[in-house]
Amino acid sequence: MRQITIGNSGITASVVGIGAWAIGGDSNWGPSDDTESIRTIHHAHDLGITLLDTAPAYGLGHSEEVVGKALEGRRQDYVLATKCGLRWDIDEGYMHMERDGIRLMRNSRPQRLQEEIDASLRRLKTDYIDIYIVHWQAHPDFPVPIADTMGFLMDLKQQGKIRAIGASNVDRDQFNEYVKHGQLDLIQEKYSMLDRGAEEKFFDLCEKHTVTFQPYSPLERGVLTGKYDLNTPVGEGLAKARVKWFERENLAKIVELKKKWQPLCDKYNCTMTHLVIAWTAAQGADGNINVLCGARKQSQVADNAGGGLITLDPQEIAQMRADVEAIS
């Protein structure tokens, strides 16, 4: 699997990463099988995937606990990313959302981050995080200066508790504040070939500041694997309910896309998932994209890893772009 460097951190990771949101198994994704989740994390490494992303908010600690179990005796094998700034155990902050009677609060004050890093290290059974990412940014109704948050994260780095700093769900001003007050090595943002807004918003900034761009939901929560036809049951969970590509008339366009790309799949002897991941990895500045795909089954991670093995030629990349621009 191709390797990339994360920002200026000196950390090297696989170009395809595994995301452990669904492994949290809450109402966003429906129940997950922890034993299979652990096997999936191990299988990822067998296939060359080293980057592993989780967050306290995924299953309210459960995803981190499962990842912690999976990493026992294998910590050095993974580049471990987790997040901070979203709390369900305090009432202080800006209410990000309410779900299943739980209020998730945005709060990235240094004192609160100190509590969070301690809790994450405990759940993950480790004494360091490779990439520590601010999950959601402060809201004007509960302002926290990025200078304060970044100052605290730089201290954590000094103490050896984290190795690199990331930010997620930022805007350009917030990006610029992060780079002004410390070393930002990665941003994690929504991006897929069907949702390309991040290109204009961030690619120039990432290149200028050598910040790795890590797209989340690059498979549009499974739609871009080509596993759905018009009659496939979508399954439970709020996460998919938020994706417009599961709606019948949109899904019909993906079914057509899959047919159109069959000759390319034949050429590379690959699946639609492979094409989509290889296309995503080829965007932005050379070697500056880390494609973060969620998976909770061994078969899924095996398919996703294949995307890190193909290199499409420039004409194919341009044609695929034209094809998706025609529908999105």
Ligand SMILES: NC(=O)c1ccc[n+]([C@@H]2O[C@H](COP(=O)([O-])OP(=O)(O)OC[C@H]3O[C@@H](n4cnc5c(N)ncnc54)[C@H](OP(=O)(O)O)[C@@H]3O)[C@@H](O)[C@H]2O)c1
């Ligand atoms: N920073 C943030 O705010 C944020 C937000 C969202 C996600 N993330 C991170 O990014 C990761 C990826 O995003 P995502 O999970 O939203 O979306 P995604 O990667 O587009 O889709 C993941 C889901 O698609 C299905 N899938 C994946 N690979 C498959 C394959 N090869 N064949 C068939 N089905 C497959 C699985 O769902 P089923 O098994 O249910 O079909 C899987 O859980 C997350 O896990 C998380 O770590 C971060």
